[in-house]
Amino acid sequence: MVLLKRRKKDINMKYDYLVVGSGLYGAIFAHEANKRGKKVLVIDKRPNIAGNIYTEEVEGINVHKYGAHIFHTNNKEVWQYITQFAEFNRFTNSPVANYKGELYSLPFNMYTFNKMWGVVTPEEAAAKIEEQRQEIKGEPKNLEEQAISLVGRDIYEKLIKGYTEKQWGRPCNELPSFIIKRLPVRLTFDNNYFNALYQGIPMGGYTKMVENMLEGIEVRLNTDYLENKEELDSLADKVVYTGPIDAYFNYKLGTLEYRSVRFETEVLDKPNFQGNAAVNYTDA
Known part of the structure; x- marks a missing residue:
């Protein structure tokens, strides 16, 4: 869910756009706005960029901290666009x-x-x-x-x-x-x-890919937009909000039920644990 909020232009405003969230949408929006000469500030309440596609290296493995993400599309233009920021491997999802x-x-x-x-x-x-x-x-x-x-x-x-x-x-x-x-x-x-012509995972991880998107753009981490909304709003002409929509409206209609999972991470001293990247354990 993406929310664009326009504010009345103030001569003291430092940025054209405040982008809340440094995930895929926020990073691409910031990149395209910056390319067009707009002054952009990207903030994220997490200590890292890349949102839910954040990857971190553990024992030489790029681990998808918030769940595995496999990029796939049938659109050649989309594929050519995303591959300017990273080289992709030829991973095929076969669970x-x-x-x-x-x-x-x-x-x-x-x-x-x-x-x-x-x-x-x-x-x-x-x-x-x-x-x-x-x-x-x-x-x-x-x-x-x-x-x-x-x-x-x-x-x-x-x-x-x-x-x-x-x-x-x-x-x-x-x-x-x-x-x-x-x-x-x-x-x-x-x-x-996937019935997709193009698919894969960025070599070096998604975080590196997002870093390339945000090159030359100011980024502030550990910054909670909703806790500092008035102050942050005053910095920019327009706000692009990519966080939870129920939180933005202070849960006036209750909390949305987000489909989610809990992650438990183990490091095993063995070269191959289950023989496949994705195994679904389907019994209750």
Whole structure:
């Protein structure tokens, strides 16, 4: 959510733009404004730039502190733009699901269906899914019914139910159906999660990429905009706010439910822990 606030121009104002938040949107906006000759101040309440795509080096590994981010797009113009700030590797997201020690390929594809049911051809897989989805009559009323109508009961129970309930903190039959409407289901052996022509992760990490975007721009860290709003507003003609929208309005309508996870980090003295970059543990 991005909020642009215009203020009446004051001759004492030092900046054209105050950008609140140094994540991807804030950094790109600041870069483009600066390129056009605008005076920009970027602030962030965290002790680091890059927002939720911040990466830090641990034991020679660029760790995504706030969860893994894989850049992907079908837009050639977007790809050419972002690669001016960093060289990208050729990482392809091919997750694995672990259900009580049973391993399945994600997104759901012929490898998944073969492991689940022993089917070999796309026709057999489609017939099995069609057979199982018949239990849902009419328009799906919740996430559980939506998932079953897409991939059947077996896959729902083993690969969707427990994982989803852990992530959202509530039963699947209490979650809206639209959350899972775009679930990828493929009758091929393609386990590339994204249908994107361009994808990868910046070599050197996202933080370095954002540093390159903010080159030549004043940045102040450990600066809480909402705690110092009046003072900071007075510095610029326009404010671009990229923080939580409920906080901006002082939670007048309550707190928004943000989908979130808790991170627990361990450093293991072994060269390869699980054989794949992303493994979803799907049992409850």
